Amino acid sequence: MPPIDYAAIAPVLIVLVAACLGVLIEAFVHRRQRWIAQVVLSLLAVILAGAQVLRHAREINTGGTTLSDTVAVGPATLFLWGTLLALALGAILLIADRSIEPGGAFVAETNPEASRRPADAPGAASAEVMNRATASVAGMRTEVFPLTLFSLGGMMVFCAANDLLTMFVALEVLSLPLYLLCGLAKRRRLLSQEAAVKYFLLGAFASAFFLYGLALLYGYAGSVKFSDIADATAGSLRSDTLLFAGLGLVIMGLLFKGSVGPFHLWTPDVYHGAPTAVTGFMAACTKVAAFGGMLRLLHVAFDASSWEWHWVLWTVAVLSMVIGVVSGLTQRDVKRMIAYSSIAHAGFLMVGAITLTERGLSATLFYLFAYGFTTLAVFGIIGLVRTSEGEATHLSDWAGLAKRSPLLATVFTFLLLALAGIPATSGFMGKFVVFSAAFSAGMGPLVVIALLASALAAFLYLRLIVLMFFNDPAPDGPTVSVPGAFTTAAITLGVVVTLLFGLAPQLALDWASVGGFVS
Numbered sequence: 001m002p003p004i005d006y007a008a009i010a011p012v013l014i015v016l017v018a019a020c021l022g023v024l025i026e027a028f029v030h031r032r033q034r035w036i037a038q039v040v041l042s043l044l045a046v047i048l049a050g051a052q053v054l055r056h057a058r059e060i061n062t063g064g065t066t067l068s069d070t071v072a073v074g075p076a077t078l079f080l081w082g083t084l085l086a087l088a089l090g091a092i093l094l095i096a097d098r099s100i101e102p103g104g105a106f107v108a109e110t111n112p113e114a115s116r117r118p119a120d121a122p123g124a125a126s127a128e129v130m131n132r133a134t135a136s137v138a139g140m141r142t143e144v145f146p147l148t149l150f151s152l153g154g155m156m157v158f159c160a161a162n163d164l165l166t167m168f169v170a171l172e173v174l175s176l177p178l179y180l181l182c183g184l185a186k187r188r189r190l191l192s193q194e195a196a197v198k199y200f201l202l203g204a205f206a207s208a209f210f211l212y213g214l215a216l217l218y219g220y221a222g223s224v225k226f227s228d229i230a231d232a233t234a235g236s237l238r239s240d241t242l243l244f245a246g247l248g249l250v251i252m253g254l255l256f257k258g259s260v261g262p263f264h265l266w267t268p269d270v271y272h273g274a275p276t277a278v279t280g281f282m283a284a285c286t287k288v289a290a291f292g293g294m295l296r297l298l299h300v301a302f303d304a305s306s307w308e309w310h311w312v313l314w315t316v317a318v319l320s321m322v323i324g325v326v327s328g329l330t331q332r333d334v335k336r337m338i339a340y341s342s343i344a345h346a347g348f349l350m351v352g353a354i355t356l357t358e359r360g361l362s363a364t365l366f367y368l369f370a371y372g373f374t375t376l377a378v379f380g381i382i383g384l385v386r387t388s389e390g391e392a393t394h395l396s397d398w399a400g401l402a403k404r405s406p407l408l409a410t411v412f413t414f415l416l417l418a419l420a421g422i423p424a425t426s427g428f429m430g431k432f433v434v435f436s437a438a439f440s441a442g443m444g445p446l447v448v449i450a451l452l453a454s455a456l457a458a459f460l461y462l463r464l465i466v467l468m469f470f471n472d473p474a475p476d477g478p479t480v481s482v483p484g485a486f487t488t489a490a491i492t493l494g495v496v497v498t499l500l501f502g503l504a505p506q507l508a509l510d511w512a513s514v515g516g517f518v519s
Contacts, residue, residue, distance in 0.1 A: 018045030022146030075515035099484025155289035195273025213249025258290030280379030320347030370426035377494025400473030
């Protein structure tokens with residue numbers, strides 16, 4: 001039996017065991033008690049796993065590997081785990097809220113006759129049956145909680161994988177629950193199911209590219225371990241054709257998962273169609289996991305060959321920034337606008353990812369941390385502006401919002417300014433440390449392009465701010481729902497982190513700078 005460091009992988013074990021217990025709750029607990037049981041279990045699991053990460057972070061110096069060297073836990077991995085767990089805590093609070101949407105935002109349990117009907121269209125008779133069912137606690141589909149935990153566990157393993165095969169398995173574990181979660185919206189069910197199908201089909205292609213690239217890299221290095229691939233790239237007499245083709249396909253799969261342009265085609269439709277709480281979970285946690293895995297792959301396995309792929313990813317970063325900004329300017333839906341904003345931010349993150357220095361690594365980790373909390377709070381607020389048909393996401397619906405709810409408009413403005421990178425926010429500090437690290441590494445032209453893209457991207461957010469404060473609301477416009485305790489806590493968490501680490505970012509930067517990845 002290989003030696004197993006249970007203390008090192010305890011956070012992952014807690015999350016995955018809680019997910020399995022959540023499945024058992026679905027099987028054996030009465031429907032009226034499932035919601036409270038799942039909420040308590042999910043929150044408790046995330047909090048206990050976070051406590052284990054903090055305890056281990058205080059004790060670890062250089063880190064090590066376990067499970068036959070398939071998982072590597074070091075300072076950078078622990079930072080990513082802590083970020084994922086903190087973001088998952090807020091996401092679970094958003095998912096658990098039932099005060100804004102009676103019975104929750106997820107598809108309800110209906111009678112057998114209704115469940116055999118096709119997907120419900122807005123205003124259909126079956127939709128009315130569904131809405132009446134969600135008026136009770138029993139109406140909410142509580143399997144969303146174990147699905148969220150399974151996806152979270154996959155994300156944590158993905159950031160710590162020490163070989164390509166483990167990374168591929170973790171990629172599937174984090175992706176498959178997300179495909180299901182995207183199709184469980186109670187309102188606009190056809191749109192939600194369409195988003196889930198698109199995400200699944202495109203995700204299957206991305207996984208196939210990753211797996212094919214894995215096979216080519218195995219043919220090149222004779223191993224799937226990062227350390228063996230690094231040794232092969234540093235001094236191998238084999239043909240580089242397998243190396244370049246395999247690396248390109250593997251990176252393509254990671255770029256898809258991180259919604260980096262031009263591999264972004266799923267992002268606007270899925271962000272728009274999925275339940276908003278799930279969109280927040282995807283936008284925050286999936287991006288952390290995708291870039292965490294990419295950083296680990298580039299720093300550990302392909303550092304020696306960086307001069308060969310550097311300009312390719314340099315071009316990808318520019319394309320992602322341009323696509324995100326230009327396409328975002330044409331959007332008339334808030335969720336789709338934030339989706340294209342995330343594509344632009346993915347380009348900014350790529351600037352840090354290809355800066356293969358300790359400073360570049362810590363800066364990118366901090367950017368992921370800052371961006372995740374801001375984005376989670378943004379989607380929490382988007383879910384509060386509603387009409388009789390559900391969420392009001394068209395830009396015209398947000399006109400004059402400041403006159404209806406000054407507090408909500410002010411908080412949302414602060415978060416949008418953070419995404420734009422205005423000083424005194426964590427978004428500004430994230431961009432500052434990433435661009436500084438890239439400039440010091442000799443990537444001045446890329447930093448100039450990123451600064452120009454960031455300035456143009458500010459118009460995305462300023463347009464919405466002007467609409468909220470300087471336009472009159474429509475007489476029959478949407479209303480602002482009073483958030484429940486869970487949604488309030490999630491939004492407050494995002495706002496506090498955005499403000500705190502904009503004014504005093506050193507605590508997170510110090511932790512991110514403790515050390516890098518181990519292999």
